[in-house]
Amino acid sequence: MRKTLLIAAAALASSVISSQAGVYSQNIVGYANIPTPNAGVNYLISVPFTIGVSNGANEVFGSTLADFSQILLWSPTAAGYTTYQTDSTSPTGWDDANFSPIAPPVLPVGQGFFLIPSASHVTNTFAGAVAVNVGTNSSISLPNAGVNYLVGELVPYAGSVTNGTSSGGGVNLNGFADFTQVLIWDPIAAGYTTFQTDSTSPTMWDDANFSPIAPPSLSVGQGFFIIPSASGAKWTQGL
Numbered sequence: 154m155r156k157t158l159l160i161a162a163a164a165l166a167s168s169v170i171s172s173q174a175g176v177y178s179q180n181i182v183g184y185a186n187i188p189t190p191n192a193g194v195n196y197l198i199s200v201p202f203t204i205g206v207s208n209g210a211n212e213v214f215g216s217t218l219a220d221f222s223q224i225l226l227w228s229p230t231a232a233g234y235t236t237y238q239t240d241s242t243s244p245t246g247w248d249d250a251n252f253s254p255i256a257p258p259v260l261p262v263g264q265g266f267f268l269i270p271s272a273s274h275v276t277n278t279f280a281g282a283v284a285v286n287v288g289t290n291s292s293i294s295l296p297n298a299g300v301n302y303l304v305g306e307l308v309p310y311a312g313s314v315t316n317g318t319s320s321g322g323g324v325n326l327n328g329f330a331d332f333t334q335v336l337i338w339d340p341i342a343a344g345y346t347t348f349q350t351d352s353t354s355p356t357m358w359d360d361a362n363f364s365p366i367a368p369p370s371l372s373v374g375q376g377f378f379i380i381p382s383a384s385g386a387k388w389t390q391g392l
Contacts (some may be wrong), residue, residue, distance in 0.1 A: 181287065181392075184280040185309060187374040192273045195225075197338035197376040199265045199305020202281030210237065210257040211246055212277065219272035226266050227303035234267070248256050263293050265303040265376020279374065283308060283392065290391030294376050298384045301336075305376045306389040313368040316350045316357040326350055330383035332359075337377050345378070 182202070186347055189196040205212030210224060217241045218296065225234040236250035237258045249255040260266060262284040268277075285308050295302045314335065316326045324334065336345040336358045347361040348369040360366040371377065 163210065168270065181283040182281065183283060183309065184278060186372045187265055187269055187277045189270050189275045189277060190273060190318050191340075192270055194269065194340050195343065196264055196268045196270075196340050197303075198268055198277075198374050199376040200260045200262060201283075201306065201374045202307040203262055203277055203284050204279065204281035206262050207259055209259050213278065214239075214259055216241070217277065218270065218275070222271045222275075223269040224260075224266055226258055226264075227301070229302050230302050231298075239271075263291075263305055263307045265305045265378075267324065267376075277374075285390065285392045287392050288299070290389050292387045292389040294388040295379055295381045295388060296384060298381055298386075300380065302379050302381075303376060304379055304388070305374070307374045308392050310390075311371060311373045313370050314348075316352075317370065320346075326379075326388065329381060329386055329388075332382045333386070334380040334382070335377060336380070337371075348380075 157365045185201050187198055189198065200208060200213050220239055220241055222239045224237045227234055227302045228239070235258075237255060238248045238250070238252070239246065240248045240252070240254075245254050245256055247255050247257045258266075293302075293304055293305045293307065295304075314326060316329070326335070331349075331351055331353075333350045335348045335350075337348065338345055346369075348366060349361070349363070349364070351357060351359045351365075354365045356365050356367060358366050358368050369377075379386075
């Protein structure tokens, strides 16, 4: 599996780390540039790092978004979106869909969301700590079969999503029941490409018509939907 971990620097308890000696930092920090270049286009992204106190949008974006840029948060229970809009005249810096002040949305690592910039040529620079410490892992629970969960990666890996018996530390859906779906959003075509896990496929993946297809590929800071085909699913990523 080809994969990349985007890490710019490590915040170390000591000034020297020896990987050969098996000594690692527990607090890795990094940054990622996520372009959302065109005004009015829906971009499905996620925040790849822990930022500030709460990962609130005010901490994540600061003042980089033009007024009335929108963030859409998905509720898997209600199967609908809540709209937040930037507004420099609002006491909170954010409005709801009716332009009434609202608390900034919280954008935790592992949650995907739509960003619709109101101005062109926006590049979002996210800088913070990797949410998973070296030598550990973290999980996202996707409890109900057939429900659309809008997620992001817990660790900032890029590359193909594997569906096999070895995670290799990357993006892996091993353990999900066959025909769990991954929906990848295309902001230009404004539509999804469907990938389905299939242990009988030579690639371990099928397209929407159950024909073998190359595995989906993710970039750092990309959001996507997972629709588990069985209840009790849990997606675990480690570092």
